[in-house]
Amino acid sequence: MKSAVTISLVPEARGGPFVFWDDLAASCQHAAELGFDAVEVFPPGADALDVAKVAQLLGAHGLQCAAIGTGAGWVKHKLRLTDPDAAVRQKAIGFASEIIDAAGMLGAPAIIGSMQGRWGEGVTRDQALGWLGEALAVLAERAARHGVPLLYEPLNRYETNLFNRQGEAAAFLRSLRSQNVQLLCDLFHMSIEESCIADALRAAGPRVGHLHFADSNRQAIGWGHTDMTPIMAALREINYTGYLSAEVLPLPDSVSAARRSMESFRRWTTA
Numbered sequence: 001m002k003s004a005v006t007i008s009l010v011p012e013a014r015g016g017p018f019v020f021w022d023d024l025a026a027s028c029q030h031a032a033e034l035g036f037d038a039v040e041v042f043p044p045g046a047d048a049l050d051v052a053k054v055a056q057l058l059g060a061h062g063l064q065c066a067a068i069g070t071g072a073g074w075v076k077h078k079l080r081l082t083d084p085d086a087a088v089r090q091k092a093i094g095f096a097s098e099i100i101d102a103a104g105m106l107g108a109p110a111i112i113g114s115m116q117g118r119w120g121e122g123v124t125r126d127q128a129l130g131w132l133g134e135a136l137a138v139l140a141e142r143a144a145r146h147g148v149p150l151l152y153e154p155l156n157r158y159e160t161n162l163f164n165r166q167g168e169a170a171a172f173l174r175s176l177r178s179q180n181v182q183l184l185c186d187l188f189h190m191s192i193e194e195s196c197i198a199d200a201l202r203a204a205g206p207r208v209g210h211l212h213f214a215d216s217n218r219q220a221i222g223w224g225h226t227d228m229t230p231i232m233a234a235l236r237e238i239n240y241t242g243y244l245s246a247e248v249l250p251l252p253d254s255v256s257a258a259r260r261s262m263e264s265f266r267r268w269t270t271a
């Protein structure tokens with residue numbers, strides 16, 4: 001398994017669970033010094049990512065790009081894949097497509113999290129799932145051209161009412177016409193929603209494409225009350241070799257949260 005740490009470049013997301021903020025170059029330097037394998041970046045949009053410059057920066061620090069988030073599509077631009085307005089849904093697909101292309105050029109998958117939206121306010125669950133499924137299929141085919149999957153992240157009940165658990169999300173993904181969508185399993189969301197995190201990971205098996213490494217309180221692993229022993233056993237059982245990406249609050253500060261995450265990563269991956 002490989003280590004990654006999150007970097008947000010979106011001022012509107014302030015207060016969110018990202019370790020580093022605002023300055024990509026300084027964040028990459030910290031990440032490299034602490035020994036991370038990769039960074040996961042949340043840009044305000046694809047136009048904020050100069051792919052050649054980012055690739056050069058990562059290369060200079062010996063870092064990989066673990067994934068690129070699309071959350072700014074919702075947080076900053078109010079674009080959702082399940083918006084009742086067809087024009088907004090189309091814009092949402094366009095926004096995510098551009099990020100998929102930028103991520104693809106960096107050899108990384110893009111993440112669909114908060115851009116999935118929710119049902120209600122005149123939109124039925126079936127309608128929302130129809131739109132979500134179609135959008136994921138279109139976006140997954142685009143990702144496939146870059147030889148990377150699309151990552152879909154089930155969120156906890158306070159953030160979406162579409163899919164809150166890995167099992168139901170995996171069944172939905174199996175029903176899509178593109179099979180190039182993998183699950184992003186976020187241990188914080190899972191600690192709220194799953195009966196047993198380890199069992200949920202085992203059941204999702206080969207669909208697990210990425211993991212957000214966060215404790216029950218969104219702090220670094222080891223600083224909440226999630227029991228990591230059965231979780232790591234489950235990840236080894238399903239032969240997970242992807243990233244454990246620290247998507248945690250910058251508590252008590254960014255560098256400390258990153259250092260704590262790296263200490264926990266080392267503790268749990270060197271058996």
Ligand SMILES: [Mn+2]
Pocket residue numbers: 153186212247
């Ligand atoms: Mn997450």
